[in-house]
Amino acid sequence: MKALKPFRELLAAGGIHVFDGAMGTLLYAKGVYVNRCYDEISLSNPSLVQEVHREYAKAGAEIVQTNTFGANRPKLEAHGFQDRIQEINYKSAKLAREAVGASVYVAGSIGPLGIRIEPWGPTSFDEAKAFFREQAEALLDGGVDLIVLETFTDLTEIRQALAAVRELAPDLPVVAQMTVGEDGMTGYGTAPETFTKRLDEWGADVIGLNCSVGPKPMLEAIERMAALTEKPLSAQPNAGMPQDLHGRKIYLCSPEYMAKYARRLIQAGVRLIGGCCGTTPEHIKTLTAAVRALSPAKRVEPVISVAETKLPDVRITPPEEKSRFARKIVQREFVTSVEIVPPRGCDPTKMLEGVRLLKEAGVDAVNVPDGPRAQSRMGAIATSLIIEQQVGIETVTHYCCRDRNLLGMTSDLLGAAGLGLRNILIITGDPPKMGPYPDATAVFDIDSIGLTNMVKRLNLGLDLGGNAIGQPTSYFIGVGVNPCAVDLDYEIRRFEYKVEAGAEFAITQPIFDVAMFRAFLKRIEHCRIPIIAGIWPLTSYRNAEFLSNEVPGVVVSPEILERMRCANTSPEAGQREGLAIAREMLAEVRDIVQGVQVSAPFGRVAYALEVFEALR
Known part of the structure; x- marks a missing residue:
């Protein structure tokens, strides 16, 4: 089987590439209760995790993400697994590689810590970076091809995650993805124009969005981001907003609807496309077929200016x-x-x-x-x-x-x-x-x-x-x-x-x-x-x-x-x-x-x- 080229070369070639979809959605559908630690399933039921990876690879995903979104010390500590951080992350990376072989890229998934860091909480920047470094080190030992920082709302937190990965592997490609609401802003009120410029300055190889919203709001935010960076863009929307149906949360966006918006996202400049919560292998299969013939849109010159975050010209009361x-x-x-x-x-x-x-x-x-x-x-x-x-x-x-x-x-x-x-x-x-x-x-x-x-x-x-x-x-x-x-x-x-x-x-x-x-x-x-x-x-x-x-x-x-x-x-x-x-x-x-x-x-x-x- 032909060996994969380094992921950085893939990015440089300028094509469109497909991520997988939700991990948690499929584990839940396969009988894993929501009160379980999903990251630990890589140890207690590894065949189930590999089954999900294989289903996405079969559907056409070129990049699968490890089952490690919450595998950091603060989140694992809530389940009593803080002493198994290295084991969970290393094993998850190995499981993904064994499941998809040498024909699909494996991305190490790193999510937020689930705690507030300075200036909003007691955890310092250095402590946060150490938590991220601990997880990233185990993923790198497991042989991942790239790192995906996903579902971040705090720009200062993703900066520490990015710095931790860069210290360990300066040349490893990093996809940095924020998450926004229906208004296009993060939970902290940070605009796409602001976090796009910052992530570009801090050295992310790919800048993107995932989770929280469906494809339409994500498209609107991507359109705001596209004019402000030459870096490749990524998008992994949810299958719409979850709806309550008889006590269960159901995602209602059909594979066809997701595929239609995937084409629009690519026309807006997205190079890496996939799904997040609620998406399944069927979504990825339909999406893959729809986007194969498309080329990413040519970037337009910026038509708006974004002011640096600075103090407004007002009188501060002494x-x-x-x-x-x-x-x-x-x-x-x-x-x-x-x-x-x-x-x-x-x-x-x-x-x-x-x-x-x-x-x-x-x-x-x-x-x-x-x-x-x-x-x-x-x-x-x-x-x-x-x-x-x-x-x-x-x-x-x-x-x-x-x-x-x-x-x-x-x-x-x-x-x-x-x-x-x-x-x-x-x-x-x-x-x-x-x-x-x-x-x-x-x-x-x-x-x-x-x-x-x-x-x-x-x-x-x-x-x-x-x-x-x-x-x-x-x-x-x-x-x-x-x-x-x-x-x-x-x-x-x-x-x-x-x-x-x-x-x-x-x-x-x-x-x-x-x-x-x-x-x-x-x-x-x-x-x-x-x-x-x-x-x-x-x-x-x-x-x-x-x-x-x-x-x-x-x-x-x-x-x-x-x-x-x-x-x-x-x-x-x-x-x-x-x-x-x-x-x-x-x-x-x-x-x-x-x-x-x-x-x-x-x-x-x-x-x-x-x-x-x-x-x-």
Whole structure:
């Protein structure tokens, strides 16, 4: 049998070549349940994987992709197979080669990590690249002819994947494929014009799209990409959008419909054509027959210009102009705030009575938590607006990542900025299982690090995709930090990421151990931003035990617990001791922090105000 020419020579020849279709769709159709780790099937049922490869080769595919889309450490760890990364990837490459012989190219499939990387999550660029390198190395050992990076939405993530492959095999061809929605944008709002230019600059040999949408939206995006690169283009659309039919997801695009659009994609400049979710060997067979006689369209000269991602020509609000609270902190004045949880219902009257006491007492701001302990209360944004509009005191609006996806968070933050909110404290949020609605689902598209990056971009006049939004937001960005975390190294590393992402101040969990707090401050001197210490006036021994054992991130020292136990002779005695402890904490941290946030236990504002006596 005639040996295959190197894949790079195939690209240089300028013809049209056909990928295979979906792997997961066929494995599911052959009886593999959706809760299985599909990548591991290469080990537990290798003949089934080879059967899929052979069916696609018989249908006319010139390039088959290994069964390794999710075979990276973070994704395999979810199934307990993280120790078999090398084995799964190596075996998958060998299976594909054995199944199709020497007449079909084998592409090593690498998909996203399934976790957020910087600037949207805690995983660094170097860590992400190491994950990709680990997978790519095993695929290369297995003898793949090329690498396909597929279904990426984050441009920074695919850059790390591309860099990892290039470090291992500088001359190996790499196909880099993003995935877009019906509007042609990635999930992060990045336009085809932007990611096409970037992937070209970063050295991808083929630039393309796969998954998420059917052939029509993909054609529209390809047409936008074609004028911006001389690199070959690839397209692997789904068989349309999945439809729910009696509880099952069905892809309705017929092989004939896919073939019709394959011809249009090729006429738009696509050189590598195939299918993704929902496509079968029948789709590939029909597609192959339809495109054999076609030649790729001649590239036209660019008729549009694409601006580099850069800051729009707008005025960025300096920190001291963002709010009165921000100005005091920038000027190194000591700030005071009190945390009041939003009401359980829709009537804020009782809460506003307490807020008015805070304003009369000269407190600088009211901290408004966002669904603390996963409880259902009035939203933090709405509560903050009511407070500012009806009482006239500034708020620090807590905003968590638990309940909204990226689009929802963007909408919320633009709306809140338009309504005048300025101070924001970004937190990841407590998981729903902590609260009274354990069956509620969490979103967690990004964590507090990613959201800090996102808000910083909004402050610069840019959305997630780098698109101008007009007038920038003017948020004074705060983050949470826990000086008494069990894994303090991890907590400090996350704090460093938050500062790098754009945090301008931080509020701590309640402080009950000043010596530990001082040690923490010393460790963050290299990246320290203004720190506001959390102070919690305990109300009883039971309250102290609850905080120590049931509230994440709060550490009540044994000495404080013992003091509260000894004061457990009456409710009044417990409150006096709790108040004394809070005043001591405030007095001891006064000179080493920029301000304090005093909590109002059970909404008792007067009790919280008594803590401030320590300042006088």
